[in-house]
Amino acid sequence: MKALEFPATTPPLDGPESLSNVIEAAKSGDLAPFETLMRRHERLVLVTALRLLGKLEDAQDASQEVFLRLYRNLGKVQASDNLPGWLYRVTVNVCHDARRRRPDETSVEEAAELVSRGADPQQTATRREELRALELSLRLLSYKERAAVVLRDLEGLSTEEVAHILSTSQATVRSQIFKARIKMKDFVERYFRRRV
């Protein structure tokens, strides 16, 4: 399979601290180079996990699990030569496991209640409430739809890259993105009580 690169999100390390050197040093058991590796990719992991799970505490737990898996699989990562892709894939999987272990039904109910209440942002909704509503709109999606939207629309990856990360076809990703965008559009329209 073609190795995808993610230049927009994680440019390669330059100079003596190249990615390969840092991974090689981390493989020896030294935690300092591994911390460098974490600093380099922590935004990718934590932000993606937050968008997939919706709660910061859960996202932090998932991020820790992702980095622990990275530490235990440094050899594989070095061989694959596609660390961002590997991190995205593991983050999606870890968050999926977390959601299966602890489904967040209250957020779905809260989202449905918000839709039925139909708050008007022009008068009552604060920015925080608006953000919360948009966050909850993601909860109405299936996990696969949500992962596709997060990676494609929020992380800015191409459809090909998303398909590679989710281990599926581009046609499936397009279908998931299409359904997710329709659902979110309906949610936003109903929540804000207006046709855009």
Added chain:
Amino acid sequence: MNCKNWEERIALYSGGDPGPTSGADIERHLVECAGCRTFANGIKHGLELLRSAHREPIAAAHFTAVRAGVLARLAQENEQRRPWRWWLWVPGLTAALAVVAVFLLVRPAETPRVRVAAAVRPSEDAPVPLRPSESVVPRVRVTRVRPHRTVAPVPRMPGPPPLVEPLVVKLITSDPDIVIYWIADRKGEDE
């Protein structure tokens, strides 16, 4: 106009992913169809809101907490993988070496090696040399006698006829000034 079959293409195109349909075809349809223009604007607006909602930066402290948690877990795992910690086994090894050194210092001096040079019979005129296969190098053995253990009597095997005359063995040591004679009285052994 029923534009259901355009929805998927428009939804993808509005998010920057035209899919199999060319962008020109979709643009042409959007010019002609007001309903689909509204639909496309709705998709774009939803996406813009979603992106703006997730543009909020995450405080650096949250990243630090993740890093600290991971490093703490890894340090803990590394400790668990090393049960023989150096601060435990180094003193133990030192004590063992000290015990060995004390044992070597206080043990008795080495006994000179002795080899059997010849065996003579006093009744004969000339000494009878031993065959090479009969040469013996005696060794000093420290045996611990356990009083509670009893040795069962070994049944005697029929052997050569008993020697009447005593056997004298001359032992020559590595020290030329020391010669040991070993006289074995074989009389009455078979009785």
